[in-house]
Each structure stands twice: as structure tokens, then as C-alpha cells.
Amino acid sequence: xxxxxxxxxxxxxxxxxxxxxxxxxxxxxxxxxxxxxxxxxxxxxxxxxxxxxxxxxxxxxxxxxxxxxxxxxxxxxxxxxxxxxxxxxxxxxxxxxxxxxxxxxxxxxxxxxxxxxxxxxxxxxxxxxxxxxxxxxxxxxxxxxxxxxxxxxxxxxxxxxxxxxxxxxxxxxxxxxxxxxxxxxxxxxxxx
Numbered sequence: 745x746x747x748x749x750x751x752x753x754x755x756x757x758x759x760x761x762x763x764x765x766x767x768x769x770x771x772x773x774x775x776x777x778x779x780x781x782x783x784x785x786x787x788x789x790x791x792x793x794x795x796x797x798x799x800x801x802x803x804x805x806x807x808x809x810x811x812x813x814x815x816x817x818x819x820x821x822x823x824x825x826x827x828x829x830x831x832x833x834x835x836x837x838x839x840x841x842x843x844x845x846x847x848x849x850x851x852x853x854x855x856x857x858x859x860x861x862x863x864x865x866x867x868x869x870x871x872x873x874x875x876x877x878x879x880x881x882x883x884x885x886x887x888x889x890x891x892x893x894x895x896x897x898x899x900x901x902x903x904x905x906x907x908x909x910x911x912x913x914x915x916x917x918x919x920x921x922x923x924x925x926x927x928x929x930x931x932x933x934x935x936x
Contacts, residue, residue: 780832794850801825872920883909
């Protein structure tokens, strides 16, 4: 805990003195480990302009409780508002991810680096690393089959088989890029 606080204090000091504010991966993971901080960043990215603490608290409470914003009670809103104001927003500000002036929150340029640390995998999907591993296994199986002459080359030549494997990788890469862009913080309706 002391190391995280020291790292956060060092980040704040670097920000005040104008030094490089690149955060360490451990600091980033610590920031993103809390769902309220992820929700706050998501909402700010989605709005793409300074937001008020009240609006942020309403949306975070709605996401936490799986309710519409209009259905949030004042007690639920106040509980999240207080937590954001006293704990989470100051933490994000010390890490130079936001500028917080007591009522208004705005993302800094440093918040862009957070995308690298988030690989959102939908519940009904497999991780892209596993997908590409399986696709590579298929590619090696086709290459081995061609080399051992188990795969017929009379109907489809070797270049055709190689083109098929490369096409599978190319289509997969395009789908991967499109899905990653859609699954970034601030792009979805509900935060990850």
C-alpha cells in the first residue's frame, strides 16, 4: 500500500513540476482495479468533454445498480457522489489521469495510455490470443499436410492453400481491430 501511495505521490509531483507523467504498469492496474474509477473514466471518455460530478455520480450509480439513471434514488446517488469526491477522483487526479476542480472532471492526455491495459473480452467470446493460437495450429496443419502430401493439390494448388491460410489471418485481424475499437472505454454504452 505504501508503494502505491509513494508512486501516486511521485506522479503528482512529476505533474506539478512538468516532468514526464508516464505511469508504471502497476500504477495503471491499481487505478483500473476499482470499478468506480473505470466507470468514471468510461463516462468521461464517452462524453468527450468536461463532466459534472453530479452527472458522473448518477451514471456510475446506475451502472453499479443496473438501473436507469432516472430510477436512481438520492441516497444511492449521494453514496456514489461522496465516494467519487473523497476517494476515486483524487486518486485519478494524483495519477494525472483527470483534472478535478471540485465539481468538474476532465480527462488529461495521460488517460489515453489506459487503452493498452484493457483487453475487454465479451462473456460469449474467447480471448484473441487463444483464437490466434488455434488459427496458427490450423495453418501449421495445412503446411504439414502439404509438405507430407496428405492434402490434394490437384484441385487447389499449394499457393491456393497458402492464400486461404493468409486470408484467414487477414480477416481475423480486421475483425479483431474493429472489435477492439468498439470495446474501448468510452465506446460502449455500459462500461467494462
